[in-house]
Amino acid sequence: EQWDPDAASGMAVFTTILRSYQLLNDQVNEVMRGHDLTFARYEVLVLLSFSRSGSLPLSKVGERLMVHPTSVTNLVDRLDAQGLVERTVDDADRRRVLASLTPEGRRVMKRATAALTDIEFAVGSLDPADQQKAYELLRALRSSDFG
Numbered sequence: 001e002q003w004d005p006d007a008a009s010g011m012a013v014f015t016t017i018l019r020s021y022q023l024l025n026d027q028v029n030e031v032m033r034g035h036d037l038t039f040a041r042y043e044v045l046v047l048l049s050f051s052r053s054g055s056l057p058l059s060k061v062g063e064r065l066m067v068h069p070t071s072v073t074n075l076v077d078r079l080d081a082q083g084l085v086e087r088t089v090d091d092a093d094r095r096r097v098l099a100s101l102t103p104e105g106r107r108v109m110k111r112a113t114a115a116l117t118d119i120e121f122a123v124g125s126l127d128p129a130d131q132q133k134a135y136e137l138l139r140a141l142r143s144s145d146f147g
Contacts, residue, residue: 017138027122035112036082040067044075045084045109048101055100057090084108 003011025039032039043065048054056064062072076099079085084105090096101109123131 024122027119028116031115031119032112034115035108037108037112040065040071041075041079041084042109042112044072044079044099045101045105046113048085048099049106049109053100054106055088055098057096057098059096061099079105 028039032042035042037045044061047061047064048056058072058076059069061067061076062069065072067075076085076087079099080087084102085099086102088098088100090098123134126134
């Protein structure tokens with residue numbers, strides 16, 4: 001009685017997404033801990049592995065992962081301390097700093113990817129068609145304008 005039907009439906013969707021996120025996040029973080037990573041650091045390694053040269057400017061890392069520059073700096077600092085990436089100055093523009101994937105970073109990323117694949121990225125309880133539907137719905141939500 002406290003909610004009109006539209007608000008109740010929105011609250012149910014929000015709560016389900018939030019609880020699902022918590023469950024998925026817990027499972028994925030458990031796997032990442034086994035590789036001395038967080039999922040955010042893993043994402044940086046994967047992003048760098050997709051680049052032709054294995055390196056990207058820190059600004060591009062932030063853009064592509066949609067994270068604040070301070071967060072990128074923190075992530076790269078951690079990965080650098082672990083020997084998984086290294087910072088270099090861009091020869092083409094000495095004002096830019098690049099994050100470059102090291103051979104050890106590539107090995108760790110591949111092992112972590114295999115481990116995530118083994119748990120089906122924590123969404124294996126959904127069949128592939130439902131995974132695609134969930135992706136499409138959540139992608140639309142993520143790209144909607146809330147403001």
